[in-house]
Amino acid sequence: MNKKPHADHIYIEALLKNDSRVLSKLYEKFSHKIVSYVRNNNGNADDAQDIIQETLVIIYHQAKEKNFILTCPFDAYFYLLCKRRWLNELKKRGTNRVTILEDEASIKDEHEQQVEETELFEQQNQLFESKFKELGAKCQELLKATFKIKSMEEVAEFLGVTYGYARKKKSQCMGKLTQLVKNSNEFQQLKDF
Amino acid sequence: MEELRYIEFESYLKNELTEMEKTAFEEKLQSDADFKQEFEIYKALETSLSSKFKNEEGEKELRKTLTNLGNQFIKEEKVIKKKSKIISLFNYKKLMVAASIALLIGFFIFKNGNPVYSDFANHTNLEFTVRGDNNQTITKAATAFNTKNYKTAFAQLTVLEAEFPNDIELQLYKGICLLEMDKFTQAETIFDKISTGNSAFSTKATWYKALSYLKQEQFEACKNTLKTIPESAEEYKLAIKLLRKL
Numbered sequence: 001m002n003k004k005p006h007a008d009h010i011y012i013e014a015l016l017k018n019d020s021r022v023l024s025k026l027y028e029k030f031s032h033k034i035v036s037y038v039r040n041n042n043g044n045a046d047d048a049q050d051i052i053q054e055t056l057v058i059i060y061h062q063a064k065e066k067n068f069i070l071t072c073p074f075d076a077y078f079y080l081l082c083k084r085r086w087l088n089e090l091k092k093r094g095t096n097r098v099t100i101l102e103d104e105a106s107i108k109d110e111h112e113q114q115v116e117e118t119e120l121f122e123q124q125n126q127l128f129e130s131k132f133k134e135l136g137a138k139c140q141e142l143l144k145a146t147f148k149i150k151s152m153e154e155v156a157e158f159l160g161v162t163y164g165y166a167r168k169k170k171s172q173c174m175g176k177l178t179q180l181v182k183n184s185n186e187f188q189q190l191k192d193f
Numbered sequence: 194m195e196e197l198r199y200i201e202f203e204s205y206l207k208n209e210l211t212e213m214e215k216t217a218f219e220e221k222l223q224s225d226a227d228f229k230q231e232f233e234i235y236k237a238l239e240t241s242l243s244s245k246f247k248n249e250e251g252e253k254e255l256r257k258t259l260t261n262l263g264n265q266f267i268k269e270e271k272v273i274k275k276k277s278k279i280i281s282l283f284n285y286k287k288l289m290v291a292a293s294i295a296l297l298i299g300f301f302i303f304k305n306g307n308p309v310y311s312d313f314a315n316h317t318n319l320e321f322t323v324r325g326d327n328n329q330t331i332t333k334a335a336t337a338f339n340t341k342n343y344k345t346a347f348a349q350l351t352v353l354e355a356e357f358p359n360d361i362e363l364q365l366y367k368g369i370c371l372l373e374m375d376k377f378t379q380a381e382t383i384f385d386k387i388s389t390g391n392s393a394f395s396t397k398a399t400w401y402k403a404l405s406y407l408k409q410e411q412f413e414a415c416k417n418t419l420k421t422i423p424e425s426a427e428e429y430k431l432a433i434k435l436l437r438k439l
Binding site: 007015018020021022023024025026027028029031035045046048049052053056057060061064065124125128129132143144147148167168170171172174175177178181182 | 196198199200202203230231234235237238239240241242243244245246247248251252254255256258259260261262263264265266267268361392393425427
């Protein structure tokens with residue numbers, strides 16, 4: 001697929017580079033609308049700040065891992081993501097009977113697609129992370145080491161085991177994790193596989 | 194059995210299989226749906242976790258920046274709302290609404306006259322909280338600027354410039370001070386430099402260049418400068434308003 005980045009892709013790059021200059025522009029331009037939305041829907045400015053930050057962190061990870069390219073205006077994409085995240089949060093808090101103020105902006109298909117891409121990425125991430133935490137402490141430690149340190153030789157040395165053992169252990173732990181993911185309810189709902 | 198499968202996955206991903214083993218592996222991917230599904234999960238886990246752990250530090254750093262910005266742009270809005278009617282950078286939209294109302298009134302009153310600089314020179318307040326530390330000079334500069342004491346503000350900003358030589362926002366505010374003091378040539382030099390760069394402040398600088406022409410009543414030059422402001426810029430609406438009056 002040949003995707004042409006939108007001019008607003010600068011915001012994605014700013015996240016990757018932790019460029020506070022451009023990111024402050026992002027906050028200046030886009031946060032106000034989200035704060036108003038959250039405020040009008042049973043939340044306060046602190047909630048809005050969290051929603052914005054968590055959304056940006058997910059976009060950061062998606063860009064790092066999947067080379068995410070933004071092909072639509074950032075405004076609509078970001079607003080919809082934050083909005084949906086806030087609605088989810090309300091659900092989690094068990095706030096019933098919320099009056100959701102729907103706004104006039106209709107979202108184009110292309111935006112929707114990008115939003116879904118990011119949401120799917122996050123759901124998968126959350127699933128993997130929660131299953132990772134179900135592994136035994138030994139497995140977690142070993143896997144963390146293998147992903148942080150590139151060479152298996154160094155991992156073995158770091159953990160004080162032989163290279164052969166570390167390797168075998170790694171596939172074992174990853175196998176266990178694969179099983180956990182495969183047998184989870186959430187996995188059935190992820191359409192990516 | 195199972196364990197061998199995962200060792201095989203690992204070797205395949207690390208590209209350690211012989212040609213023959215590789216072909217056999219790929220054939221199995223085609224024919225065995227369960228094998229394929231597990232492999233896909235294994236592979237996705239590998240990429241996801243490896244990316245996550247590798248970028249742990251990066252995420253931490255990013256979060257620091259975002260927390261600062263959030264405090265600056267979101268919390269501050271809360272404080273300002275409670276305390277006073279200061280128009281912060283954040284309330285830019287409101288400022289534009291206010292500016293358009295002011296313009297509208299201006300339009301009725303001075304229907305036949307040319308637009309006046311002071312109708313358009315609504316500077317957003319100077320707020321340098323992004324630089325973090327409680328720098329005295331920063332506070333002095335901001336207070337002076339926000340109370341329209343441009344001479345003092347200019348002096349303080351010049352001191353600050355030595356500390357943050359690459360800060361474009363600071364340059365822009367220096368330019369505004371100069372403009373307010375009618376030092377047009379110096380002001381325009383600064384605006385020109387910023388507007389030809391690719392910082393976030395380039396169109397704002399163009400807008401101020403136009404205001405500088407307006408203040409000198411060089412209406413043609415003002416028009417031509419305004420026309421270079423792109424539709425996507427924040428200053429576009431203001432530019433159109435001013436253009437209509439010229």
